[in-house]
Amino acid sequence: MPELPDVECLRRYVDATSLHQTIDAVAVDAPRMLKDTSAEKLRATLEGKTFRGTARHGKHLLIDVADGPWLMLHFGMTGRLDYARQEGEPPRHTRLEIRFAEGYRLVGIWQRRLGEIAIVTDPASFIEARGLGPDALDLGLDAFEQLFAGRRGTIKSALMDQRFIAGLGNVYSDEILFRARIDAARQARDLTDADLAELHRALLHVLRLAIERQADPERLPDSWLLPHRSTSAHCPRCGTRIEKVETAGRAGYRCPNCQA
DNA sequence: AGTACCACCTGACGGC
């Protein structure tokens, strides 16, 4: 699930639970998820240190190691975190376990091993090296419009391109387009200033509200597309049957009546 | 430059 709102919630979770405790053990059970590092290097980097803060850019969570580099986590399609006392077995699919001296542990759980664990120097150099676009929540309307000048391809592929804007995936890009009443298949270059303004408003509204509701699908308004992502569902605005549209092998959903 | 497709992983679900 992890798109920007989910990762922002995970960031706040780490802030609320895992700062300022001495790390006394680190275990990794997914060598392929380690990017440019090794389990050994990760242990050497973290053990004996503390986390002192967090940052997020798009779907990437960055954790500041006091007197050290940053730990970067990417959650792929199924990643999440869990903080609890060290007792019993960690949850199924735990791939990363960080034990704190005070008796608690923070674990990373990835059912599928699609995700990433890395050590990076700092957020700015990481963003630069990855070529990530600006974080979706950092874009003012002017910057948003600037970004679209000369952009080719469909609006949906632009929204989902992490080098263009960081943070949106399949579900939230559909949600934003639904709110703005814009068809995902439209060419980005054909959007008018009014379309872009509407899209920008929808983007901020959807992301902010999703974060406020802890990115929990159960708590999102029924007026959103998200609870109706199925071809047996109907548009919460006009009742038209929701349509499934394949784009680049991904299943998108839209209301064929509302979105033009 | 954009798009299509495959690969990377694992599990759930529906059809036969």
Add this chain to the structure above:
DNA sequence: TGCCGTCAGGTGGTAC
């Protein structure tokens, strides 16, 4: 019950 294809909210590489 069991096997099999399909699908799931991500990303990167490659081939047009």
